[in-house]
Amino acid sequence: MGLMTFLRNRAGYILVFAIGFAIVAFLVGDAINVGKPFWAENQKTVGSVDGNDISIDEFGPKVEQNLNQFKQQYGGSANAQMQSMAVDQAWNAELASVLLNKEYERLGLSVSEDELVDLLVGQNPSPLIKQYFTNPQTGQLDRMQLNSFLKSKDPQAQNQSALLQTEVKNQTLQQKYSNLIRNSVYVTSLEATDEYTNRNKLANFKYVNLDYTSIPDASVKLTDADYSEYYDANKSRFNNPQETRSFEYVTFSIKPTKADSAAVKAQVDKIAADFRVAKNDSLFAAINSDVKVPFTYITKGKLDPAVDSAVFSLPAGSYYGPALSGNSYKVIKVVATRLSPDSVKVSHILIDPAKVGGEDKAVKLADSLKGLINKGGSFAELAKTYSVDGSKDQGGSMPAFARGAMVPEFENAAFDGSVGDLKTVKSQFGIHIMKIEKQIGSSKVAKLAYVEKSLAASSKTQASAYKAASNFLNDVKGNDFAKFAQTKNLKTAVADKITATQGFAPGLDNPRKLIQDAYAADKGDVLPEIYTMGDGYVVARVTDIRPKGALPLDAVKKEIQPMVLNAAKAKLLKAKFDGAGKVGLAQIAAKVGRSVLPVQNIVFANPIIPGVAQENKLVGSVFGSQPGKVSTPVEGERGVYVFSVDGFSNPAPIANMFKQKETMLLSLGQRSLGAAFQALQDNAKIKDNRVKFY
Known part of the structure; x- marks a missing residue:
């Protein structure tokens, strides 16, 4: 009673406070998120670029359009990888639209009304106008059709015209920006000469090497200082361009058992027997086949290669099968054959x-x-x-x-x-x-009544596998995932560094839902679902989360261990070379128990040692050395080297400096466009929520 009296006496205050809070929430929400509650992120926002939200209502149709284009281009139905490509393409287009338009405005790039008119109907129209309004029979621009389209009063045509004009403007702005970037790149005569020399100057030298494999891994004890030294010297390598997640998983097979295979075979044998006495071949095939093949004449090469030749060698009225091919049984009746045009x-x-x-x-x-x-x-x-x-x-x-x-x-x-x-x-x-x-042309065609039965796991087998997966999911929580899997005689697989929008993962058939859940989980979490992947059920655990940006030493320590190990071995091998003394190459080789190996005609731009590997440091050191001198030890990819240069063969002077510069400018111009766009992304505030939707 005391509580009820207290509430009645203060009801007015509570009501005023509640209304006040609602008003503040609305106003703050409006300021923060354009009318959306500030305590919850907008569920329709796929991402944002410098504060510009990208709505799923606008983004989704663009993904679908890209997906339809990919299906036409590659054929077949959409798959996870194709979907990922479509999403990435739509996202990159959104980034380009926002970032480039801001850059156009900053640089003062625009398309005037007069310029747009000229691009639409002038003497040198936009490539898009030529693409859409060129007569295929004459190869010439159909100006009558173009003018009719632009002047149409039909609402649909006017909408299409507005879209076309916008695209013409965008394409023109992109071209202006591209030209601006390309024209900012230049090549000096010194740079052209260096590039020419690097590709044509030849070096002949001899070397002695000690491989890292000559020292057993177990004999090298790595310290924290070894890791820190390598990490500090190679920090630029550890910048993560986008967030990635890794997970380990086990698979519970739902492949057909021997009992399943025997049951399917018995079913197929009965179908084959019934097929021979069926009164309507096409109807029987349509009812009993897992794969529908049209009851019409087909040419050789349309069936599974394993059965195609056998079927087309049979006369009309013959039966083929039951035969196991791939993962299914085939039973085929050759209803009729004849010659037909190709x-x-x-x-x-x-x-x-x-x-x-x-x-x-x-x-x-x-x-x-x-x-x-x-x-x-x-x-x-x-x-x-x-x-x-x-x-x-x-x-x-x-x-x-x-x-x-x-x-x-x-x-x-x-x-x-x-x-x-x-x-x-x-x-x-x-x-x-x-x-x-x-x-x-003319070739044999056949009309076939075609029955195919898949060799699939029974419902009992699937239920048993699912129960095992469910028990594992319940029992593994709180345990070491890999060790627990080992006790159950299960093999643990790893999917490493998976990006949020990736459409594939090693060993997994369709992992999108699993990847989405991995990005909603924390490191060490066992994912909450059992995932169906083709021929198995999967249970997974997130093992690593790598955020975008510079990765700390702890995050890459395991990954860099082989390189740190080689660096530690390099110190030991260098000491071994130093212990041989400052003598000739042949004497050094004798003291370290190795041979002197000659190398001919190596160029700086292609630093590959025949039969060894790509050795950038070694070849770079060779081209910076004087002939006849024995080098100090050089740490390479495969081992440590000591060398002596026999001599260099300098190329003839550049015959055409202009052409040399032009070739380099073409390559630099193409790279500069990509670099400029990457710089715009690096300096933008980009939030990517695509993993919540795809």
Whole structure:
């Protein structure tokens, strides 16, 4: 009762405080995050560049557009790696848009209205205008089509025109900026001469080497001072360009067991027996096959190579299989075989039923047009008037195509007919009037009733593997992950230095969800889920987190151990050379128990010692030495070297200094653009939240 009385007496104060807090929260939230609560980060923000937020609503469609382009370019369906490429490309475009536009403004780069008009309709239009409005038949810019497009009052055309003009401006600004960067780069005659000399001056020398492998690793005791010395001398190597995470994982296999394989084989044997007495081959195949192969004529080379030759050597009415090929059984009936053209060239008129009042009217129109063509009417002119296909501008003429390129109805009509045939064909696109112009080549084709059954794990096997993975996930928490896995006879694998948007990881089929969870976890955390990866269930633990920027010694200590070990060995090997005294190369070789090895025609720009390795320090020291003198010991990649230069062969003077400079400028100009953009990124405040969305 006392508490209730207290609340009633002070209800007014509490209400005023609550309202006041809400107002302050709203105002502060507005100032901090444009109306979003300040206690929670905007869930729609993919990232930000210098305070410019990138919304998933705008970013997502760009990723999808890139993904569709990749699917067209590489073929097939999207995969994790393709998705990662699409996300990276969209992100880089966003970075470029924000950073370059700020740079254009800072430098005073712009495109005036008069300049834009000239780029659109002038004598030397933008490459984009040429790309979109060049007539493919004449190769010339179609100015009538261009002017019609720019002056159109249609809302969709006006929107497309605005987008095109924006892209023309952006491309022009990029070109101006590129020219500005390139023109800031120059090559002096001294630099050109040095580059020419480095690529053409030859050195002949002899050396004696002591390999690092000559000292057992176990005999070298590394100290903290050894690590610090190497780290301090190589700090620039340990700058992490972006955050990475590493994780270890175990896999619980869901590959089919012997019992699973036997069960599938028994099922396939029954299917094969039923197949032989089936009354409808195509229907039986469609019902029983895990992989659908169209019931139409196909050419040799379309099937699994292991069965293709065998099937195409069989006569009509034959059966193939059951045969295990790859990870599936195949049972095939050769329904029919015949000779068929390799490719066909046709012309067609496509009628859209929706535009002529329905399918019946489309068929009647097709019959009328066929009648006109049979009476001598021009197929090409009728195509230009009545066809809705893109080929109408070419009079309906299509490029020659092979089997598998068109929808079945269209393909069958083209390949089953004869040259000169005029056919009416119904497809998912509408009603076609097809004229077979030419049939090219001839080869055997087969119509197959195709049944394929995958050799997959049974539900019992999958359930058993999942239970084992679940038990491991529950029991490993609080234990040493690798040691616990070893007690369960499981092999621990490692995925090292995985970036947030990476679409792959060693040994894992589709790791995006796992990577996302790894970036939401702390070092040492066992990830909360069991991940399905192709033929196994995976349990993982985050082993390392490397933030962006300079990495401390502790973060790279294990990684640099082999190099530190070699550095420690180098000191011992140098001492061994020093103990041989200041004598000739042959005497040094005798005292250290090695041979003198000659090297001919080495150039500074290609510091590879034949049969050894790339030895930059050694070759650099050679070109900085006087002939005839025995060098001090040089620490290399494979060991420690002592050498003596026999002589140098200087190249002829540069024949064309201008060409030498021009070649160097081209390379420097290309590198300078990338370096300039990288500098803009390094100096920008970039926040990347992509891992939360992809």
